[in-house]
Amino acid sequence: MRISQLSAVSGVPIPTIKYYLREGLLPAGEQTSATRAEYGERHVRRLRLIRALLEVGRLPIAAIRKVLAAVDDETLSMHLVLGTAHYALAPAVEPHPDDEAWREARSEADRLIAELGWRIDAQAPTRDELAQVILTLSRLGMPATGEALRPYAEAAMELVMEHEIGTISLDRTREEAVETLVVGTVVHGRALDVLRRLAQESTSAQLFGISGT
Amino acid sequence: MRISQLSAVSGVPIPTIKYYLREGLLPAGEQTSATRAEYGERHVRRLRLIRALLEVGRLPIAAIRKVLAAVDDETLSMHLVLGTAHYALAPAVEPHPDDEAWREARSEADRLIAELGWRIDAQAPTRDELAQVILTLSRLGMPATGEALRPYAEAAMELVMEHEIGTISLDRTREEAVETLVVGTVVHGRALDVLRRLAQESTSAQLFGISGT
DNA sequence: ATTGTTGGATAGTACAGCTAGCCAATGACT
DNA sequence: AGTCATTGGCTAGCTGTACTATCCAACAAT
Numbered sequence: 001m002r003i004s005q006l007s008a009v010s011g012v013p014i015p016t017i018k019y020y021l022r023e024g025l026l027p028a029g030e031q032t033s034a035t036r037a038e039y040g041e042r043h044v045r046r047l048r049l050i051r052a053l054l055e056v057g058r059l060p061i062a063a064i065r066k067v068l069a070a071v072d073d074e075t076l077s078m079h080l081v082l083g084t085a086h087y088a089l090a091p092a093v094e095p096h097p098d099d100e101a102w103r104e105a106r107s108e109a110d111r112l113i114a115e116l117g118w119r120i121d122a123q124a125p126t127r128d129e130l131a132q133v134i135l136t137l138s139r140l141g142m143p144a145t146g147e148a149l150r151p152y153a154e155a156a157m158e159l160v161m162e163h164e165i166g167t168i169s170l171d172r173t174r175e176e177a178v179e180t181l182v183v184g185t186v187v188h189g190r191a192l193d194v195l196r197r198l199a200q201e202s203t204s205a206q207l208f209g210i211s212g213t
Numbered sequence: 214m215r216i217s218q219l220s221a222v223s224g225v226p227i228p229t230i231k232y233y234l235r236e237g238l239l240p241a242g243e244q245t246s247a248t249r250a251e252y253g254e255r256h257v258r259r260l261r262l263i264r265a266l267l268e269v270g271r272l273p274i275a276a277i278r279k280v281l282a283a284v285d286d287e288t289l290s291m292h293l294v295l296g297t298a299h300y301a302l303a304p305a306v307e308p309h310p311d312d313e314a315w316r317e318a319r320s321e322a323d324r325l326i327a328e329l330g331w332r333i334d335a336q337a338p339t340r341d342e343l344a345q346v347i348l349t350l351s352r353l354g355m356p357a358t359g360e361a362l363r364p365y366a367e368a369a370m371e372l373v374m375e376h377e378i379g380t381i382s383l384d385r386t387r388e389e390a391v392e393t394l395v396v397g398t399v400v401h402g403r404a405l406d407v408l409r410r411l412a413q414e415s416t417s418a419q420l421f422g423i424s425g426t
Numbered sequence: 427a428t429t430g431t432t433g434g435a436t437a438g439t440a441c442a443g444c445t446a447g448c449c450a451a452t453g454a455c456t
Numbered sequence: 457a458g459t460c461a462t463t464g465g466c467t468a469g470c471t472g473t474a475c476t477a478t479c480c481a482a483c484a485a486t
Contacts, residue, residue: 033484037432077422078417079421082417083414119419140265151375156411159364159412192406196373198343242464248465447467448467450465451462454461455461
């Protein structure tokens with residue numbers, strides 16, 4: 001398969017494929033001559049993965065590069081690869097350790113995680129992200145204690161256990177399993193987000209009416 | 214309160230405040246002379262709202278402007294204001310009606326919504342967003358039927374009913390209530406997303422171990 | 427021999443979200 | 457009254473991201 005066919009099959013324009021090659025998101029094809037290279041099924045799959053992370057997961061190119069590097073590194077455990085994806089998904093929230101309100105939010109986040117008995121790396125940026133959410137909620141005068149977030153945490157845990165990680169079949173190649181897991185993380189996240197907004201719209205329509213106050 | 218104090222209180226730099234004023238995100242202060250304007254508590258609250266939508270909700274400036282315009286328009290019903298926020302949160306997914314796979318994903322999305330009995334506007338962009346997620350899932354070989362997404366939908370609905378819209382107290386000014394509802398939409402979305410990733414990390418740590426396959 | 431494609435490289439584009447600089451009017455302080 | 461910092465309003469510039477566009481020489485196909 002030459003680059004033009006790869007482009008046709010994947011729907012990604014040739015210049016963009018070249019860009020991904022340059023950026024190291026897509027491995028080079030097999031060079032058959034100075035001006036020919038052969039691409040295969042693996043490249044098609046990788047392109048699908050890139051587009052999923054980009055369009056659905058909204059990951060920046062640099063983050064996608066890191067995730068793919070982890071996927072390709074066969075010495076990494078499943079847990080570490082997934083951790084890389086989680087890290088990439090966590091928007092860079094810079095903590096302000098000298099801010100009293102921030103420290104409080106952060107310890108509320110840590111407390112919630114501890115109470116749930118979750119095993120989370122002490123350095124995980126997700127902790128800071130949770131703290132930022134708690135801080136924002138409290139600044140806006142909304143319930144922001146661990147107690148208020150508990151139902152969300154429990155619902156999240158149940159979905160993850162029963163429908164995401166639990167259903168990963170390990171009877172494939174490592175690469176496929178890892179890809180499925182990583183992309184599943186991202187796409188299920190958006191699925192839940194979209195469904196939540198739909199649930200809100202529906203509830204809002206019933207409570208407030210199509211035309212009303 | 215002058216602009217420098219507004220900046221100090223809110224933590225937003227003066228040039229950025231000027232930028233928000235130019236962009237119409239922040240109403241002008243009350244002019245007391247040609248070179249003085251007075252800002253009040255309302256501006257501080259509006260800035261908090263902007264930063265929440267921007268940093269936590271990741272809404273682009275243009276979308277924030279539309280949301281705030283809806284919040285300020287007293288003739289709009291709660292439902293319409295919330296709809297504006299939902300519309301702003303839905304990333305522009307352009308549907309490809311001439312693509313067979315797309316049409317199938319879209320009708321699967323519509324079917325799920327219908328089966329759940331949800332009241333969703335036929336034109337809602339969220340329908341397309343759901344279709345895109347379904348399409349991506351199926352392209353990646355993952356379960357993407359309405360059935361597979363049902364548990365997510367039900368969990369989302371329960372959270373929305375019991376902890377978001379249900380708890381809105383209507384004993385405030387319309388502006389406050391609307392602001393709370395809109396920002397709650399956004400921030401609870403992130404809260405759920407963060408907690409889901411944490412649940413994944415924890416589950417992954419237990420299943421795959423800190424060091425393992 | 428002609429025509430068209432390819433890989434590789436460089437440069438340019440479009441948008442977003444600020445950030446910087448300037449200016450004259452003004453207010454606060456001495 | 458004189459000095460000095462601040463303000464609003466303006467225009468321009470900056471940084472980062474994700475592409476596009478163009479060019480070129482080497483090759484392959486006919």
